[in-house]
Amino acid sequence: MIWTYARQRLAEQARAVAFIVLYLVLFQLVVLQTVPKGAGRVAGGLGMVVVGLAFFLEGLFLGLMPLGERVGQQLPQRTTLPVILGFGLLLGVGATLAEPAIAALQTGGLTVTPWDAPLLYRLLETEPENLVIAVGAGVGVAVAAGMLRTWFGWSLKTLLFPTVGLVLGLSIFCTRDENLATIINLAWDTGGVTTGPVTVPLVLSLGIGVSRSMGHRQGTAEGFGIIALASLFPVLSVLLFAIALNHSTPRPASEAEFFAPANREAARRLVPTDEKLARLAFQRGSETARRALFPEATQHAAAIASLTMPAVRQALLGPLALEDWLLQRASPAEQALFKEALARQPDGLAHPAPALGGVVLSAAGMAVRAVVPLVALLLVVLVVILRDRPRRPDEVLLGIAFSWVGMTVLTSGIALGLGPLGDQVGRPLPRVFRSVPQEEGRLLLQPFDPAAVFPVYGRDGRAHPHFFLQNRAGEPVPVPFDPARFDPATGRYEHIVKRPPLFGPGLSLLGVALVFLFAFGMGYGSTMAEPALSALGRSVEELTVGTIKRGGVIQAVSLGVGLGLTVGVARILYHLPTVWLLVPAYGLLLVLTWLSEEDLTGFAWDAGGVTTGPVTVPLVLAMGLGIGNGLEVVDGFGIVAMASVFPIITMLLYGLLIRARQRQSVPGQAAGEAGHAG
Amino acid sequence: MPADSWPTWETRARITLAVHQAQSEQALRTLAALGLPAVLIEKARCVRLRLHNRLWRLLGLDMELSDSPMEMFRWSVAAAEAMPLLHHLARALDLRTPGNGTLYAQEVRECAALRPPALPALPGLAPPTGHLPTDLTLITGIQSVSGAEDTLPRLALLLGAGVPIVSRGQGAGVRDRLGLIRITIPPEKELVQLIVPTHDADGLQALLIEEGRLDRPGGGILYQTPVRAGLMDSLLRLGRQEHAASLEQIIAAIDDLKQGTTWRKRVFDGRPLPGRRPTAAGTHREICFVCPDGDGDAFVQAAMEAGAPGATLSRVQLVDLTGQAESRNMARERGIICVPAQREASLLEALSRVLAANADSHGLLQVIEASFLFSHQAS
Structure with missing residues (x-):
């Protein structure tokens, strides 16, 4: 019995992951014409991804979602509106702190420099805690607003239209300032990143619970829509936070100016220590930066030579691999300097490989952080404030344990298997379209x-x-x-x-087409494996008694993410401003929303928030960084934002399509009127 | 409340109305205008066949199932009020046109914690027009969602039995006895409801059991309950139509002219069912309880202790039609338990004890005679 059960769950997840894995391997073999490296390790990692997903999802369905729904149902019955709003705020802030979202954003901002984009750098590196608080406040207000909406039975549309208008307007305002313009992409990405695999199902089921208890007939969208608000409000809060910081932030400067000793005073405001400054010069700067930082030639040579020592290398280059540094950051003169130093080194370079134990341990820690605070908050509220208990306590506890185990295995599997595989394809991707x-x-x-x-x-x-x-x-x-x-x-x-370049010089049509194809497949495939989407699909299927199928939801959203990634990559390739893409996309979205029914609006807008999870983010970041590095753009942000808009569009279209088919079986309005008249 | 005078049982009419989601606001307005205080709403879908051309007609016609979202409204009225109400609703919502919905009344014995007031004199009620078939039977099938894949609805449509209405529920009872191993059994159930002419009910049920493979372990259960009067939705097919009226519309018209469905009695070939035959008429009871969401476990536990084989719980919602109640506790659970008639008394006693313990919680118990209960376990 257990075997059948486990086999079903594993087979389902294996199918979900199969597309992205096959796609990556095929792309590597056929287009890049390289062989996957470390196949055994990668295969092991992929196996872990499948097992992790199966455990995590089962944990969601057994533990987290019933718990969330129970709390949602009991809240309106046993407490007052202020308590619920306070709880919503707390949950939003807690969710943001629990998700490793900021770490993901910092990875995305690995190429951000304090001279080109001082405000962006300040948000990400100098004041990340305040950024997290700003994001958390946004999510908290969003959850509270969602609760308020369900309480009074307001239509989701009445909240969405002004919010979207405000956020777009503020974004357009920000394009007018050279400093603020750099953070628009970041702001829109936080919206997508903050809603992770634990938050989404919890908030979703909470909303469903509150909505069921309130029993409004009109405009409830079944308690959906909180995720959508939690994707929009953080954009607003980050934009406002950035505007507040803007006047006390230095203007963009050239690299040499920034590192010049004369500018040290201003640079200190962004980069507090010399050590950090040196690290920046190595990780993100070019030779100009290092020459400016070490004005004497001997100092410069010594600094380059120190890279041969593993400890110094680790300190200076951080996450950047030495090979990448030599290729991307070092000038030929510096490469020569380094080679000289290496020749003096007797035993060459030692390459430490990541240990399995270390990876699993850190993943387990992260999983505790993602699962425990939120679940603890819900349990405390349920037991202490609502004086109730979960309907099946043993199942809920088992579910919580499952989701922790699943999260651990999943994240280590991604670190060992899917991540490296995506990296192997994403990193050399610029070769496809570059002539060098x-x-x-x-x-x-x-x-x-x-x-x-x-x-x-x-x-x-x-x-x-x-x-x-x-x-x-x-x-x-x-x-x-x-x-x-x-x-x-x-x-x-x-x-x-x-x-040699794969497809001739310049941005060849075929090369660009291949990059688009890759981006599309990457988005499509990784989203299919996203656990939060699976949870959303199941909720939608349950609430519509199967008239909207889970598989259809997953397909529509995955297609949307694929499209969104393609557009996001096009933005990077052709240097389009994000606002140019966001305004028409959201414009279309608002028109579609206006046309759609309340329920569909809720389902679709929430789909935009579920798309960025543990599977998508590492893969998308690998690709964004690969392409960003290849083109020397400031940052790889803006892709996630696109990947959040397009699934809403495709979901709304899918919903309209279904409704149009179902409408054939709706008795016509005329028949109803005739009945009245008769 | 003294224990001996309560609970009191009385015979009432349980009315079920299923309309397309897009029509449900109109239905609610109609019901509110009648002075009904509240109704229970359950989400459902109805399944129809859709004919469409395969590859520009090169490969002929293809048939697929088409779902449409429905909402089922349930409430009960005094038995005498049922027929005028049905006539009124049939007209107000134009339910005689195939595809507009399903409406039926069943006589149940009911015991409620709070008795809703009788309907006011219904001033707007027009005198009955047209015929309301009374020779109908409700076939209810309860199957596991996983593995069922719309077998029963498809069969019902292919047999021309009527448009099935499908809702979701969760199995309870047996599963809870297993300890944590229970998580390996998916609890999701689908409840398939099908209104058929009484004279065809047995034959159709036999076919459903045989061709729907219900005679296998885990196949689910199937039983009949009597219907006092009702209108069945007979729009079985969507899509391309060859004539000015579809066959379903013609049948509906003849039903109306003939004032009954007997004229279309079928002849089923008399093959005996594999395995055991379904049990005979009136041998079972369908007991139904409604309670606030979350309290269902107490009812199920009491029922299991009193010898029930299991229960199916569905999530429903109470909707206040008066526009006055400021309640934030509108989530309800509706449970169905099928037991042999001889266990009825002990089971009802156990359940009404639970109901009395939660007397302030708008609970409700309903019993109706069930026939020809078929399950793999029973055979």
Whole structure:
């Protein structure tokens, strides 16, 4: 019996994950023409993802959602409106603190620099605690507003229209200031990121519970809509917070100006310590920054040389891998400096691999943070304030344990399997559309015979030195000879193997099409595996007695996220301002909302908030960072915002489609009137 | 409240009205205008066949199931008020047109914690017009959601039995005895309700059992309850229509002319059912309770101790039609228990004790005779 049950759950999740995995592997094999690295480890990680998802979802259905619904039902019966509003605020703030959202945003802002975007840097790095509080306040007010709406039976639309108008208006206002313009993307992304896999089902079931208890007939949308508000209000609060900070934040400056000793006073306001400043110069700056920071050539050389020491490297480069640093940040002169220093190092570089135990341990800690505070809050409210208990306490406790185990296994599985896989594809993605050949590896030829060099004449009549090298198939291929890489003293020649661009120079049509295809598949596939979406789909199916199917909801939302990611990537590729995309998208959305029924509005708007969860965010970030790095844009933000709008659009369209089909079976209004007249 | 005088049982008419979600506001307005204090609403869907052309008619016609969202309204009135009310509603909501909804009244014995006042004189009630079939039977099927995949509704439609109304519920009772292992059994159930002409009920039920594979373990249960009078929705098919009137419309018209459904009595081939035959008429009781959401467990537990085989709980909502009640406790649970007639007395005693313990909570008990209960367990 247990086996059948477990097999069903696992098979369901394996199907949910299958698309994204196959897609990533195929893309890697066919388009990028590389082989997945660390296949065993990745496969193990993917297995963990499946098991984790199965446990987590079962935990949601057994424990978290019944608990949330119970609290929601009892609240209006046993307390007063102020208590409920206070509880909503507390829940919103607690949810924000529990979700690792800010960590995700900081990962997204890895390339943000205090000279190009001082305000953005200040929000993310100097005052992240205040940012979290601003976001939390937004979510809290949203949950409270949602409760208020359900209490009085207001239509969701009456809340959505002014809120969207306000947020869009404020965003447009922000484009007029060079500092504020940089944070618009961040603000819109916080809206999507804050509502995570634990918050969504809890808040959803809470709303359903309150709505059931109140028994309004009109405009309740079954208690849906809180997630939608919790995606919009944080945008508002972050924008307001940024506007408040703006006057005390330095203006954008050039890199050299920022790191110049004369500017140290102003830089201190953003970057409090010298150590941090050095780290910035290495992680996010170019050679200009390092030269400005270490004005003496010897200091600069010493700093570069210190990278060979693992401890210093870890401190200076942080999450950036050395290879990436050399490729993306270091100038050729610095690469040479580093190589010199490395040559003096006897044992070369040591590469520590992440240990399985460490990953699982940190994931378990994170899962505790995500699950325990929220569940504890609900349990305390239920037992102490409402003097009630869960309907089936043993099931609820088991469910909570399941969701903790599931969360732990899921996040470690993503860190070990899905994340690296996405990384392997997302990182080299710029190769698809960029014309610059990229270094693939180095070959040491020793002893190298300079006599093997022969001239090859170019069209200009000049001779270029070449030599023959076997390619992978063993055939001799002439490759250019670079005298600078030959060391006559040791007879050593270092050959750099370069991978040619896949599709010709410039932004080729095929290359861009492939990137769009990749973005679409990535969004579509990862959203299908998102547990919060599964929970939402199930709630919708239950509430509509199966007239709107869970599978349909998942498909519609996944399509929307795929579309949204494609648009988000297009924004980065073509440097479009986010507002240009957000205003028409939300405009369309408002028209569709106006056309839709109350219930559908609630389902659809909530779908926008569920799309950014533990599966999507790491994958999307890998892709955003890959493309962002390739194009040297300020930050990879704005993708999540797009991935939140489009699913609402597709869900509303899906809803309208279903209703249109069902309308055929609705007795016409005319028939009803005739009945009256007769 | 003295224990001996309470609870009191009386015979009343339970009226069920199912209309499309888009019509439910109109239905509520109509009911409110009649002076009804409150109704219970349950979400449901009705299933119809949709014919559509496959690949530009190259591959002929295809049939698929089409769901539409419905809402079921339930309330009870004094037995004498039932017929005029049905006539009025049939006219006001134009229920005689196929596809506009289903309406029926069943005679139940009822015991309520709070007795709603009798309807006022119903001044707006027009004199009865048209015929209201009285030779109807309600077939109720309760199946697990997983694995059922609309078998019963599809069969009912293919047999031309009527438009099934499907709602959701949760199995309780047996599952709770298993301890935590119970989580491996999905509790979700689907309740399929089908109004059929009485003379065809047995034959249709036999076909449903045989072809719906209810005679297998975990297949679910199926039983009949009598209907006093009602109107069944006969719009079985949607989509392309070849003639000026559909077959269903013609049947509805002839039913009306003939003042009954006997003219279309079917002849079923007399093959015996595999396994055991369903039990005979009047041998069982369907006991139904309504209570605030969350209190259902107490009823189920009492019923199980008194020998009930299990219960199915559905979530319903009480809707106040007077516009006065400021209640924030409108979530209700409706439970159905089917037991053999000989256990009725002990079960009702146990249940009414629970009802009396929560006398202030608007609880309700209803009993109706059930026939031909079929379940795999019973056979």
